[in-house]
Amino acid sequence: MHPRAGRPVPPRRALQAGALPGQVQGLRLTESLLTLNAGSSSIKVALFAAGGEGDALPAARWSGQADGLGAELKARLRVRDAQGRTLHDAALDGDRRSHQGALAALLEWHAQQGGGDRIAAVGHRIVHGGVNFVAPVRIDDAVLAELAAFEPLAPLHQPHNLAGVRAAMKAFDGVPQVACFDTAFHSTQTEVNRRFALPRAFHDAGVRRYGFHGLSYESIVAQFTRLAPELADKRVIVAHLGNGASMCAMAQGRSVATTMSFSPLDGLTMGTRCGHLDAAVVLYLMRSRGMSAEQVEALLFRESGLLGLSGVSSDMRELEASAAPEAAEAIAHFIEQVVQHMGSLAAALRGVDAVIFTGGIGENASALRERILEECDWLGVHVDAAANGAGHARLTTPESPVSAWMLRTDEEAVIARHTVQVISA
Known part of the structure; x- marks a missing residue:
């Protein structure tokens, strides 16, 4: 197991009681968390309070989405508050229709608000964690380099995910960056279901079934457990x-x-x-x-x-x-x-x-x-x-x-x- 990966966190346990106490050690309630979720044709950004009460995570203070990214689509940036009211709605033209351009537009919109709470950390959706990353991990240069090696396996996502990390590191200098992996949720599968019918050496080298959309599946498990x-x-x-x-x-x-x-x-x-x-x-x-x-x-x-x-x-x-x-x-x-x-x-x-x-x-x-x-x-x-x-x-x-x-x-x-x-x- 990778030394940075930590012990696997069972998805159900990671989403249940005690995850967010009212005062989290090392965080003040006046601080905020930013999340970045770069998909194949969209980027989502949301701002959360750093602390919360009880089991439920507070609703995002605001959430922004740039969608329709790509040459054939009509790109647009929308930002809404916790009640769903529109705070910003504008077309994205030229370079802003790319993932990096749309992310820059979102970060600029946030900066223009001024006077907000300090960003205590930035959490990132990372599509591919490979064999080693089976739990969320703090990002450093070595982790970033290892994750970049997976770009050929997820070319529509991983490069954009890591571009988001680099942009956030530049925009929020010194702020902790955390990688959350879509593949981690599926680490509970049996070896039978994870193996291809190839010589065993290929499986040991990482040629196996990983599975994706794990963060979405975690969300659904948590919601369905309550519903x-x-x-x-x-x-x-x-x-x-x-x-x-x-x-x-x-x-x-x-x-x-x-x-x-x-x-x-x-x-x-x-x-x-x-x-x-x-x-x-x-x-x-x-x-x-x-x-x-x-x-x-x-x-x-x-x-x-x-x-x-x-x-x-x-x-x-x-x-x-x-x-x-x-x-x-x-x-x-x-x-x-x-x-x-x-x-x-x-x-x-x-x-x-x-x-x-x-x-x-x-x-x-x-x-x-x-x-x-x-x-x-x-x-x-x-x-x-x-x-x-x-x-x-x-x-x-x-x-x-x-x-x-x-x-x-x-x-x-x-x-x-x-x-x-x-x-x-």
């Missing part, structure tokens, strides 16, 4: 559906199996990522089509998925609004992949008691949720169309053998809580 404690410890499948999409089978709030594996490329069809692919396709592209490794990487990570299938957009909202038959086919493909993986994960759990939707698509695309649930009727999921359309937490009829739910993930709150734990240790 439906009678189900939270049973067999649950969570579908994090967004521009990046994955699903996770959980038992007793711990990861058993998940759709992403060695990198965030595997599993479900995504916005621009192909999802599950026969490895021989890569060999064909390189040998018969003369494509370089860089060209194949660009194809699979940036030009495939919903964008490649439709030729219209990687954005599910634009596809649903489009009259193009290719857009409808891309949506149907996405739904079919979710349904097939639902069956696979149910098998991994030897049954299922509840299904939960989250993520940008999972939370907001009610028509798509309904289609998925209707296709899962064989599993014992009986959708309540009215409840689903109204965006209720529970999406199924009272007599449904398997219940389905929609919960809004809060990765930022999980990052903030982990950050407090690390700097207070």
